[in-house]
Amino acid sequence: EVQLVESGGGLVQPGGSLRLSCAASGFTFSNYEMNWARQAPGKGLEWVSYISSSGTTVYYADSVKDRFTISRDNAKNSLYLQTNSLKAEDTAVYYCAREIGVAGSDAFDIWGQGTMVTVSS
Amino acid sequence: DIQMTQSPSSLSASVGDRVTITCRASQSISRYLNWYQQKPGKAPKLLIYGASTLQSEVPSRFSGSGSGTDFILTISSLQPEDFATYFCQQGYSPPRTFGQGTKVEIK
Numbered sequence: 001e002v003q004l005v006e007s008g009g010g011l012v013q014p015g016g017s018l019r020l021s022c023a024a025s026g027f028t029f030s031n032y033e034m035n036w037a038r039q040a041p042g043k044g045l046e047w048v049s050y051i052s053s054s055g056t057t058v059y060y061a062d063s064v065k066d067r068f069t070i071s072r073d074n075a076k077n078s079l080y081l082q083t084n085s086l087k088a089e090d091t092a093v094y095y096c097a098r099e100i101g102v103a104g105s106d107a108f109d110i111w112g113q114g115t116m117v118t119v120s121s
Numbered sequence: 122d123i124q125m126t127q128s129p130s131s132l133s134a135s136v137g138d139r140v141t142i143t144c145r146a147s148q149s150i151s152r153y154l155n156w157y158q159q160k161p162g163k164a165p166k167l168l169i170y171g172a173s174t175l176q177s178e179v180p181s182r183f184s185g186s187g188s189g190t191d192f193i194l195t196i197s198s199l200q201p202e203d204f205a206t207y208f209c210q211q212g213y214s215p216p217r218t219f220g221q222g223t224k225v226e227i228k
Contacts (some may be wrong), residue, residue, distance in 0.1 A: 035217065045157075045165065045208055045219040059215045062122075095164055103171025105153040105212035111164035 002026035002110055004096050009115030016086050016119070022079040022096030022112055030054075030074035033099040035108060036081045038092035038117075048094070049081065064090075086119045093117075123147050123211050127220035133228040140196040142223045144209035149189045153213040156185055156194045159222075160205045169194065170212065199225070 008020040020036070036048040049070040050059040058070050069082040079096050093116050097108035124147035134140050144154065152172035157165040167176045169185040172192060182197045196203055204227055209220040 037219075044222040045159075045210075047210075047217045047219065050215055050217070061216055103152070103174050105155055105171040106217065107155040107167055107170040107210070107212050108157075108165070108217075109167045109170075109176065111166070113164055 004098065004110055004112035006094065006096055006112040006115040009094060009117045011118045011120065012086055013121050014087060014119055017082070017084045018086065018117060020081040020083065020094055020096075020115055020117070022081075024077045024079065024098075027098075027110075029072075029077040033106075034072060034079045035097045035099055036070060036079075036094060037097055037108070038090075038094045039114075040089075040092040043092075046092075050099070051079070083117070086117070088119050091117060091119045122216055123150060123213065123218055125209055125211055125218050125220040127207075127209055127223050129223060130221065131224040131226060133226045134199050135228045136199055136201060138199045138228075140199050140203075140225060142194040142207055142209075142225075144187075144192040144194070144220050146190045146192075146211055146213075150211045150213035152188045153211060154185070154187065154192045155210045155212050156183075157208045157210065158203075158205045159208065165208060168207075196225075 005023045051070045067085045071080045093114040095114045096112045098110040100109045126145045154172045156169040159165040173185045184195045206222045206224045
């Protein structure tokens with residue numbers, strides 16, 4: 001079964017850090033570009049970060065640039081998001097998502113169940 | 122960045138109704154538009170990619186159309202399991218921006 005499973009979320013104080021992980025199974029992880037997206041409570045989806053299949057190209061949303069770092073370990077079939085200098089507005093469910101290029105459109109076809117990050121004192 | 126604007130933000134409809142949701146991009150994105158369905162407490166699910174191609178196992182009552190800047194998601198006959206929030210997303214260039222969502226509620 002193709003699956004993504006996130007972990008690493010929790011309660012953290014403002015200014016703190018968390019490392020989110022996403023374990024992939026059921027497909028050849030190293031062949032796929034990956035993304036992180038998030039959803040604040042009761043809000044819409046916000047794309048957070050992208051990483052190419054090899055890990056050499058990354059992109060970030062302006063809201064997290066210079067604070068978050070995306071990485072991957074293809075040998076371990078794992079995706080990571082290091083989140084530093086966390087703010088209250090970073091409180092959200094964080095999803096990892098597999099990206100596919102279909103009909104010329106890059107879409108997220110597989111999503112994890114999400115991991116909740118709460119930033120509060 | 123490309124901005125995506127959906128309308129309406131919410132709608133009420135009955136089972137069997139035809140429902141349309143609009144998504145507008147701030148610049149032309151050709152047909153690089155995707156639609157997702159999200160139910161409460163669940164991850165989003167890809168419904169349509171490339172503006173009009175149904176993802177595997179998505180019922181044929183869902184359809185998508187449009188190109189350039191204006192796109193439409195249509196549910197031809199609303200079913201109980203379709204009450205959810207729908208998001209559009211541009212697949213043209215990074216960042217992969219989403220629309221703000223349209224919540225489809227039971228009338």
